[in-house]
Amino acid sequence: MKLLFLLFIVFPLSFSYNYLIFCPLFGHSHTTFFAKIADTLTDAGHNVTFFTPTIIRKFAKMNYVKSTKHVVHLEPSEKLERYGSFLENNDILRFWTDDASMSELFPMIELFNSMFLEQAAVLGKNLELLDELKALKFDVMIYESFVECAYPLLDYLEIKTFIPSTSIAYDPNLLESIGEPRMPSAVPLPMSKFTDKMSLIERTLNAIAPPIFNFFLSKPEFKSFRPPYSKIDIPSQESLSSFVFTNSNPYLDYPRPTIEKNVQIGGISVDFEKLKSQKVNKEWDEILNLRPKTVLVSFGSVMFSKDMPMENKLALAKVMKQFPEVTFIWKYESNDTDSFAKGIENIHFSNWVPQTALLADSRLSAFFTHAGLGSINEVSYLGKPALVCPLFADQMRNAKMLVRHNGSIEVSKYELHDAKKIEEVLRKLLFDDSYRIASENLARQLANQPVKPKELLLRHAEFAAQFGRLPSLDPYSRQMSFISYFLLDVAATVLFIVLLITSITFRITKLLINCLPFTLSSVKQKNN
Incomplete structure (x- = not known):
């Protein structure tokens, strides 16, 4: 009997692995994605350490992981904290009106490069903490691919197996490094405004943008924390990864040729069963019962509605007034609503909204969103028609990615002041049943996809821990000349x-x- 008891104890332990999730705190959606990876592995019985060096102070106060208990913090240097403050307070508000062109991305990328160099310096000055981590003998390390200070950390901790990951849907540089073919003729870049059906000029721009970026942007040099402090060749290291995890879903994203090393886990942050079972509280229940239809309006946690131009606020309020049979729940972060919506009874303003619970409620008719990838995944899995208005970064690509499924309509941020245009598309979205049917069909496909994102993550993470590097998955094409x-x-x-x-x-x-x-x-x- 004692032997049987010991077997029950030892058996699960023998199949648990040690994972290190390296996640510097510089972005909310990025941290949410990696926290979900950590919790998924923890829930499967593995030992997970969530290593979160602070860059932006406010994120250190948030509890991103739920079941993962071993969270390791690291204080920033004054210089690193200044980078974080600049990143947090950067004038992104201009993207309500300014174009998010390629030239706008250069200074942001340079900022990230400098920030991660300083993060590497902070890590190098805290070798005592790293020695404690090293003693845990991790089987696998998972990290954001463009956070290149992860490579000297990998080197110092002597972790041979690693999985670079990306919290956006498509990172051509990462995928090209592992030998996945790039198709500029039909697959738009992460920050692109194009669809998969491009004109000659669009295909040209889509093809030449990456080499232009690589030519003009200087690549930072990261060195080992150990003598002789040699330079780390990051491109050659990336190709040695067992797999890469991408926040993409083949049933939602643009179709493209992939290789086995690219594991698409898009939607992992959406717990479909849990979301469907969510219930709103009494206050929100009463709001949803006010009128036959309800629309949720939210532009996310980075760009706030309160900062949009006044002419846009006036136009949107005017449009909402034209739909007396519809309740509009507007996530609005200030108390100045009387300046543009005074006396309009069918608008409910709130500093915070239970977004997923509202999207899961059958009484919600549509979602007016900025097309952040988290919101795109949620509205797709929960089957709601969406009016998408991308503002900057990968939101442009995300919006068109969703619209191609025929359940959503895109409007330009430059059209938000045009009340007639917004009323036209909103009326179509609310009263043309084809959008609801298409949205629900996409949700059914995602709910019944043959292999769920969580299972893909778990099985590949365990496979990597068991077998380490997988040279058999490294395509020879990666080494071929042009x-x-x-x-x-x-x-x-x-x-x-x-x-x-x-x-x-x-x-x-x-x-x-x-x-x-x-x-x-x-x-x-x-x-x-």
């Missing part, structure tokens, strides 16, 4: 052979033609 990869040498060889055969045939034909008169003349003389 000429070999695109068969230009084959094309040149075939062209040469064709030209050679054509030339020989031409010469023989010409020779025969030249000989023909002489032959005919000889025959004629012989006959005479």
Whole structure:
């Protein structure tokens, strides 16, 4: 009996692995994504350490993980905290009116590079803490792919197996590093305003943007924390990863060729069964019962409605007034609503809304959103028509990604002042049943996809811990030259052979033609 009891104890322990989730605190959605990875592995019985060096102070006060108990914090240097403050207070409000062009991204990327260099310096000055982590003998480390200070940490902790991951839907640089083919002709870039159906000019821009970025942006150098403090070759390290986790879902994103190392876990942060069972409290229940239809309006946790231009607020309030049979729940972060919506009874303003619980409620008719990836995943899984208004960054791509499923409509942020336009698309979304039917169909597909994102994450994370690096999954195409990869040498060889055969045939034909008169003349003389 004692032996049986010991077997019950030892058996599950023998199949638990040690995971380190490295997640510097610089962004809410980024941290939410990696916290969900940590909790998923913890819930499966594994030992998970959530290592969260602070960059933006307010995020350190938030409890992102639920079941993961071993959370390790690290205080920032004054310089790193200044980077965090600048990032937090950066003038992103201008994106309510300014274009989020490629040129706008250069200074932001330079900021991130400098910030992660300083984060590496902070890690290097806290080797005592790193030694404590090293003693835990982690099997696998998971981290955001562009947080490149993860590589000296990997080196110091001597973790051989690692899984770079991305909290956005598509990172061509990461995927190209593991040998996945890039299709600029049909797959738009992360910050792109294009769809998969691009014009000649759009395809050109989509193709040349990455090399332009790589040419003009300087790559920071990260060095080992151990003597002789040699430079770490990050591109070659990325190719050694067992897998990469991407926040993409093949049933939602643009279809594209992938390889086995790319594990798409998009939607992992959406606990479908839990969300469907969520109930709103009495206050929100009463609000949802006020009118036959209800629309939720929220522009996320980074861009606030209170900061949009006044002409946009006035136009939206005017539009909402035109729908007396619809209740509008507007996430609005200030008390100045009388300046643009005084006396409009069907608008309910709130500093905070239970977004997922409202989306899961059958009485909610539509969602007016900024197209952040978290909101896109939630509205897709919960089957609600959406009016999407992207403001900047990957929201442009996210919006078009959702619209292609025919359950949503996109409006430009430059059209928010046009009350007539907004009323037209909102009326179509609310009263044309085709949008509801398409949204519900997408939700059913996501709910019944053959392999759930959580299972994909768990099985591949365990497989990596068990077998380590997987050179058999590293495509040889990654090492091929441009000429070999695109068969230009084959094309040149075939062209040469064709030209050679054509030339020989031409010469023989010409020779025969030249000989023909002489032959005919000889025959004629012989006959005479």
